[in-house]
């Protein structure tokens with residue numbers, strides 16, 4: 001048998017899993033062809049040996065016990081490569097209350113179901129207090145698992161799946177090489193729900209560019225209406241300029257969708273949501289309007305309000321919010337009422353020559369520059 005390679009963690013998790021222990025069940029993405037996604041580019045997908053994952057879990061248990069028993073600041077013995085990382089992960093998890101676990105990387109459901117069951121049962125055995133075990137999954141992988149097995153996986157403890165729907169427009173899905181169709185998204189979503197798991201669907205606004213913005217909104221709303229996921233989460237698309245989003249489509253060159261286009265897109269999408277009870281969130285720092293947060297159907301009007309406010313603003317006011325949000329002076333629209341901050345944003349606009357006529361181009365350039373230098377944007 002191959003020697004244990006040591007504790008590992010992957011690069012990302014959803015923002016809502018900030019307090020979760022990260023357990024890596026496989027490395028990178030088995031698909032890795034979406035044109036808009038650079039996270040795992042040039043990294044090869046591989047399954048981790050299930051025994052290694054079980055040993056990672058044992059290692060975390062050992063460190064959690066040591067932390068509970070030990071003196072503050074003392075470090076237990078490090079036995080394997082990656083133990084330092086495991087100790088830090090255990091310490092953070094203890095501090096966060098040890099309630100949730102996130103299985104990495106991009107698709108936790110691509111591994112053999114019997115191996116996934118082993119991992120889940122081991123987690124539940126060693127950490128019976130855990131309330132939530134979650135994973136990213138591709139719709140394609142979920143759709144391939146039969147309902148009985150999915151119910152077994154749910155019973156073993158996997159109780160929330162995060163799916164990157166991005167869009168449900170077949171046209172855009174094909175152009176961005178997502179490798180799924182609207183029907184597969186719907187099949188997978190309904191399967192997750194039938195298995196009794198919570199479902200979080202991510203929508204990538206701006207993915208259709210300017211040309212397909214409204215198609216993206218309407219088709220995506222239609223799929224979401226048929227699924228009724230527990231969560232719908234928006235992500236505003238920001239792409240490095242070098243990326244060709246629609247390769248091989250000479251007639252449809254991607255035209256970046258600025259804030260106003262994306263705001264109209266989200267408004268159309270929410271307007272078209274009907275007959276569902278999902279919670280809608282815009283829970284990423286890079287999103288323009290993070291105050292979009294509510295539960296359908298009761299909050300529908302409230303969810304649309306920030307979008308209508310932004311769209312209806314005088315151009316000079318809209319520029320102030322766009323620049324204030326991207327420069328970190330504002331988080332919410334209501335922050336524009338803080339006169340000191342608004343004054344600072346006005347100064348930025350004046351010094352940088354940002355006006356309603358050039359704001360989208362200037363912000364695009366600033367975001368590109370930040371992406372190149374690895375800064376948050």
Ligand code: SF4
Nearest residue numbers: 029032033034037106
């Ligand atoms: S499936 Fe997800 S992780 Fe993989 S390339 Fe597409 S967006 Fe990226």
